[in-house]
Amino acid sequence: MTGNDRRAGVGTPGTPAARTDPQPPPPGGVLWTIAGDVRALLMLPAAFTMQVAHPAIAAGVDEYSVFRTDPWGRGERSLRSVQLWVYGGEDAAEEGRRVRRLHKDIQGTDTRGRRYHSLDPACYAWVHATGFPVYLYAGRYLLRRFTPAQERQLYREWLQVGRILGLRDRDMPQTIEEYWTYWGRMLAEEIEPTAVARELVATDVPLPRPEGGPLPVRLLLRLTWPVLRAAFLRLRAFVTAGYMPPEARAAIGLEWSPAQERRLRRFSTAVRLLVPLLPERLRYLPIAYRARAAWHAGRG
Numbered sequence: 399m400t401g402n403d404r405r406a407g408v409g410t411p412g413t414p415a416a417r418t419d420p421q422p423p424p425p426g427g428v429l430w431t432i433a434g435d436v437r438a439l440l441m442l443p444a445a446f447t448m449q450v451a452h453p454a455i456a457a458g459v460d461e462y463s464v465f466r467t468d469p470w471g472r473g474e475r476s477l478r479s480v481q482l483w484v485y486g487g488e489d490a491a492e493e494g495r496r497v498r499r500l501h502k503d504i505q506g507t508d509t510r511g512r513r514y515h516s517l518d519p520a521c522y523a524w525v526h527a528t529g530f531p532v533y534l535y536a537g538r539y540l541l542r543r544f545t546p547a548q549e550r551q552l553y554r555e556w557l558q559v560g561r562i563l564g565l566r567d568r569d570m571p572q573t574i575e576e577y578w579t580y581w582g583r584m585l586a587e588e589i590e591p592t593a594v595a596r597e598l599v600a601t602d603v604p605l606p607r608p609e610g611g612p613l614p615v616r617l618l619l620r621l622t623w624p625v626l627r628a629a630f631l632r633l634r635a636f637v638t639a640g641y642m643p644p645e646a647r648a649a650i651g652l653e654w655s656p657a658q659e660r661r662l663r664r665f666s667t668a669v670r671l672l673v674p675l676l677p678e679r680l681r682y683l684p685i686a687y688r689a690r691a692a693w694h695a696g697r698g
Contacts, residue, residue, distance in 0.1 A: 419488075419491035420490075420491055420494075420558065420561035420562050421490070421491075421558070422483060422484055422485070422486060422487065422490040422558065422559070422562060423484055423555035423558050423559065424555075425689075425690075425693045426693075427551065427555050428544070428548055428551050428552040428555060429484050429552065429555040429556065429559070430484065430485070430690075432533060432537065432541060433480065433481070433484045433485075433686065434481060434484065434485060434682045434683045434685065434686020434687070434689075434690070435541070435673070435681065435682060435683075435686075436673060436676075436680070436681060436682065436683060437540040437541060437669060437670075437673055438683075439477075439683075440536065440540060440637050440641060440669070441532050441533065441536040441537075441540070441641055442473075442477070443598065443634055443637055443638040443641075444532050444536065444637070444638050444639075444640075444641045444642040445528045445529050445532045446528075446598065447595050447598045447599065447638050447642065447650065448528040448532070448589070448642065448646050448650070449524065449525050449528050450592060450594040450595050450598065451589045451590060451591065451592055451595040451646075451649070451650045452521065452524050452584075452588055452589060452592075453508040453509040453510045453512070453588065453590065453592060454508040454509075454512070454514035454516075454518075454520075454521045455516075455521055455524065455525060456508070456509055456592035456593065456594040456595065457506055457507065457508040457509055457514065458504045458505075458506065458514065458516050458521075459594050460593070460594050461504075461506060462504050466604070467606070468606075469605065469606070470606075470608045470609075470610075477683070478685065479493055479496075479497060481683055481685035481686055482685065483559045483562050483563070484559065484686070485685050485686050485688075485689035485690075486685070486689075487689070490562050491562055493562070494562040494563045494564055495564070497563060497564075498517060498563070498564045501516040501517050501522075502517060504516035504517075509590075509592055509593075517564075519565070519566075519569040522563075522564075522565065522569070523560070523565055523569045523570050524584060524588070526556075526559070526560050526563060526565060526570070527570065527577075527580070527581070527584075529556060529559075530552065530553060530556045530577065531581065531643050531646070532641065532642070532643070533552060533556075534549060534552070534643075535641065535642070535643045536641035539640075539641065539662065539663070539666035539670070540641075540666055540669055540670055541670070549574065550574055553573075553574045553577060557570060557572070582645075585645055585646060585649040586649075589646065589649040589650060590649070590650070591650050591651040595650055598634075598638060599634075599635045599638050599639060599652060600631070600635070601628070601631040601632050601635050602631075603631070605627050605630070605631060607619050607620070607623040607626075607627070636658070636661075636662070638652075639652045639653075639654055639658075640654070640658065640659075640662040641662075678690070678691075
């Protein structure tokens with residue numbers, strides 16, 4: 399339930415941002431550098447799987463999400479939303495309000511028989527909270543190891559994104575020390591191998607082929623999809639488990655062997671070395687690239 403699980407299109411135009419609107423993280427900060435990097439695409443499956451390992455979130459996604467029938471469209475919309483929270487400027491707060499509007503009717507009974515509403519802070523905060531540890535853990539493989547000061551800055555900036563999403567300060571741990579206490583409690587008391595989480599790491603589930611793009615691409619996909627589908631599902635399962643913090647991996651019941659770890663390190667080294675060689679327009683996702691270009695131009 400990351401903002402685009404409902405059939406909702408691109409979004410509703412908003413009014414100009416009010417003075418009281420929360421502001422996105424600052425240009426030039428830690429999130430500004432990493433959130434729009436194409437390597438972040440490899441981190442998202444781990445975060446989403448951690449989200450749906452929460453019983454209430456799993457129930458909401460199972461009933462309301464289109465992740466089975468329109469996984470590519472859902473992924474594109476969710477990615478656009480995340481990018482706007484960080485790089486959207488005055489549009490960030492309106493995107494946060496749009497996300498909350500999409501979730502206002504998502505409610506039901508979770509996998510433990512408890513009533514839930516997707517905007518309950520206990521659920522909504524966990525969806526947001528999963529991003530921070532994945533950035534830290536996966537970043538060690540794909541980007542760099544953050545210094546303690548950078549970790550604290552990243553957490554402050556992630557809290558700011560939470561405010562854009564409508565989370566109040568009392569809904570989230572306000573220091574990194576409090577966060578790790580919260581993290582341990584959630585893994586011990588709430589997170590479990592839900593059916594939706596297991597489905598996201600399965601390699602034998604249906605997956606519709608992408609339908610967009612030029613005609614030659616669509617024809618090629620039609621011919622090669624059985625092979626590409628199998629390869630994609632194996633890669634998704636590999637990066638989901640590999641870039642998930644080990645304690646979360648254990649809570650969800652995902653196996654991880656020394657051989658897999660060696661493969662992940664080889665793969666990550668290749669990605670870490672190759673991506674910086676790309677031109678910036680390919681190294682950053684479109685919204686991030688345009689925001690970064692405008693910021694650099696404004697600086698002189």
